[in-house]
Ligand SMILES: [Zn+2]
């Protein structure tokens with residue numbers, strides 16, 4: 686499986702050359718390609734032709750806004766996301782079940798509910814193809830079924846909105862917002878995940894990526910994890 690990070694910026698207005706565009710991840714496997722998320726700044730032009738499918742993690746504009754005028758392929762999302770983007774002119778809508786694996790183009794996919802926003806409930810996707818298992822959750826405060834979601838994962842792709850700064854809050858007894866990378870690193874350590882990449886980069890990374898990368902890698906190294914920050918155009922080949 687090959688991953689291409691077309692967009693690695695969060696919803697903050699000003700990115701930089703490494704993180705210029707909002708979330709959009711391409712997964713290629715066996716000659717076919719699917720996309721996950723499509724932020725508003727992709728409106729009017731996807732980076733690849735003929736994706737077999739497009740999956741959404743949630744309805745926030747920096748993840749779904751690029752579909753506000755339609756999509757060239759079937760779109761997969763959880764029921765809670767479809768409620769929020771019911772007015773998008775999408776003709777091939779597929780409702781994704783939670784914690785029930787399904788297949789697209791030979792890729793095994795399983796959605797896990799996340800705590801992130803009560804107004805735009807999010808899922809993370811566990812993606813398995815070839816010998817690789819990846820978990821993708823660009824916006825996450827907490828993973829309620831953390832053990833099942835992360836078991837056997839080789840690469841965790843997480844939420845880079847916050848490094849040290851707290852972007853977490855509690856609403857109706859549920860954690861909302863964005864878990865700091867340090868907390869996500871701890872989740873990886875608990876699940877024995879050897880590799881972590883941050884995407885959906887926020888103000889801290891945009892302002893000081895080199896320093897944060899060094900600090901993150903030092904911390905990760907102590908936990909036996911290889912960590913880094915994804916950037917627009919980054920390509921990753923997995924076995
Ligand atoms: Zn976001």
Ligand SMILES: [Zn+2]
Nearest residue numbers: 743745802824
């Ligand atoms: Zn969000």
